[in-house]
Amino acid sequence: MPNALATKTAVTCENCNLDKLCIPKGLKRSDVGDLKLVVNRNNIRQKGEAIYHAGSPFRGIVALRSGSAKLLSFDRSGNEVVVEFILPGELLGFDGVSSQRHNCTAVALETVNFCHLPTYQLEALTINNPSFHQVLLQRSCNQFDSQIQKTLLSRRSAEERVAVFLANISDRLKVRGYSELAFRLSMSREEIGNYLGIAHETVSRIVNHFQSLEIIEIKAKQLKILDKKKLLSFYQE
Amino acid sequence: MPNALATKTAVTCENCNLDKLCIPKGLKRSDVGDLKLVVNRNNIRQKGEAIYHAGSPFRGIVALRSGSAKLLSFDRSGNEVVVEFILPGELLGFDGVSSQRHNCTAVALETVNFCHLPTYQLEALTINNPSFHQVLLQRSCNQFDSQIQKTLLSRRSAEERVAVFLANISDRLKVRGYSELAFRLSMSREEIGNYLGIAHETVSRIVNHFQSLEIIEIKAKQLKILDKKKLLSFYQE
DNA sequence: CGACGCTTTGAGGAGATTCAAGACACGTGG
DNA sequence: CCACGTGTCTTGAATCTCCTCAAAGCGTCG
Incomplete structure (x- = not known):
């Protein structure tokens, strides 16, 4: 069925508008050809549904095509801790590689569409194509890097954290071709606070403070950055 | 010169007492043979000296053989932030993979001896030996995992952080065959505080509080855990 | 339209920071 | 071997940031 449509409408890795961000980034054209053959496309989850659960066996790497998601862990009291937000073109699943079992849960923040690269294909690709594994290693180290950035941020004041958070989302959306100054914040105050390590009331206060300074404007979930x-400058001392 | 001694005394990956923790872990015996041929052994750094600097090009993966080290990043005011402490058998350098340039600095906390696996050998190994890259990917994802653990910890009180920190070092030393209940804390209160995101005075207060509760005993840098x-229990709620 | 969840706002309090000063440990040189 | 100086560690007091609790406002969706 997918093949019947392939001639005209099907999106493959080669013509995906995210190819500059997703796994194909850094791969040769011919290698992308190998990739497109083994990827499961068009997986859908609705808001609140899980893409995978903590504790479940690792089944492969996921690439978000549209929508956004959160990556969660749980402390031993069972409280959610938001480890990362995931935007289109970003990869998911590295939390399952080292033990072959996920230690995080990934949940859709809105309807998401994602591609899935199954484990056994992953291994096959590796053998035939060393540069593919190189790319994968790079991406996983990227995750490590961004966790270090988060550590740096955790030393700053609540105000600085919120400022950097908003600017960071803006930057990432820009790279993806969306507007960097007006976008939907699909996560709740609760989730933002949880991600930044501050109470949701604090997030709310700071966001409103930024509004009164005319730095941002926020209605419902729609955010406008008036003065990036x-x-x-809140972060740059 | 190393070859002359090889018959009797030289330590290679095959007879290294860290082979169950280091890169060889998870590799087949024959693969370890490939590895031992390309590793530079017996690199030394004195206390305070850098193993590599943030900003310098990535030259390969480092494996600590003896001594301990700290992995640092810097915030934009130039303050040190301790990202991780590294114990014997642990790997270093993943902070340089994704951009091919280190974004952390690694510094010896005492005299260290380490092995070095250079970039070009890394690539060669990858091509001839897929399982090797598999192991590398696993280790890098491990780093990611431990950063997530750190995020979880950053939500807890200062007291809990110190308790978990001490227990964690104890656990890691145990795996390495050292005593889990009596060891040298080679890092300063300052460095511990920096790692845990709390002031060094707070670390001091809590450590002394634990002493008065007869949970630990500390003289100079020598730590005894009296009641692990x-x-x-400070962390387990 | 009503209910539920998310967000806002206020007041009070707790935990950790900061600043300051003194104790201690270690290495150097007399 | 002891005196000295430097850096690390400890301890106290004042302060501040952020959290917690509580209640009200707003939006959204059946």
Whole structure:
């Protein structure tokens, strides 16, 4: 069935508008050809549904095509801790590689569409194609890097954390071709606070403070950044 | 010169007492043979000296043989932030993989001896030996996992953080065959505080509090854990 | 339209920081 | 071997940031 449509409409890795961000980034054209043959496309989850659960066996790497998601862990009291937010073109699943079992849960923040690269294909690709594994290693180390950035941020004040958070989402959306100054914040205050390590009331207070300074404007979940420079100045000392 | 001694005394990957923790872990015997041929052994750094610097090009993966080290990043005011402490058998350098340039600095906390697996050998190994890259990917994802653990910890009180920190070092030393209940804390209060995201005065207060509760005993840098169960009870709610 | 969840806002309090000063340990040189 | 100086560690007091608890406002969706 997918093949019947392939001639005209099907999206493959080669013509995906995310190919500059997703796994194909850094791969040769011919290698992308190998990739497109083994990827499961068009997996859907609705808001609140899980993409995978903590504790479940690792089944492969996931690439978000549209929508956004959160990656969660749980402390031993069972409280959610948001480890990362995931935007289109970003990869998911590295939390399952080292023990072959996920230690995080990935949940859709809105309807998401994702591709899935199953474990056994992953191994096959590796053998035939060393540069593929190189790319994968790079991406996984990337995750490590971004966790270090988060550590740095955790030393700053609540105000700085919120400022950097908003600027960071803006930057990532820009790279993806969306507007960097007006977008939907699909996560709740609760989730933002949880991610930044501060109470949701604190998030709310700071967001409203930024509004009163005319740095941002927020209605419902729609965010406008009025002065990104000023926003960043909160972090740049 | 190393070859002349090889018959009797030289330590290679095959007879290294860290082979169950280091890169060889998870590799077949024959693969370890490939590895031992390309590793530079017996690199030394004195206390305070860097193993590599943030900003320098990535030259390969480092494996600590003896001594301990700290992995640092810097915030934009130039303050040190301790990202991780590294014990014997643990790997270093993943912070340089994704951009091919280190974004952390690694510094010896005492005299260290380490092995070095250079980039070009890394690539060669990958091509001839897929399982090797598999192991590398696993280790890098491990780093990611431990950063997530750190995030979880950053939500807890200062007391819990110190308790978990001490228990964690104890566990890691145990795996390495050292005593889990009596060891040298080679890092300063300052460095511990920096790692845990709390002031060094707070570390001092808590450590002394644990002493007064007869959970630990500390003289100079020598630590004795008198009641590990009680220590962990601080974290287990 | 009503209910539920998310967000806002206020007041009070707890935990950790900061600043400051003194104790201690270690290495150097007399 | 002891005196000295430097850096690390400890301890106390004042302060501050952020959290917790509580209640009200707003939006959204059946």
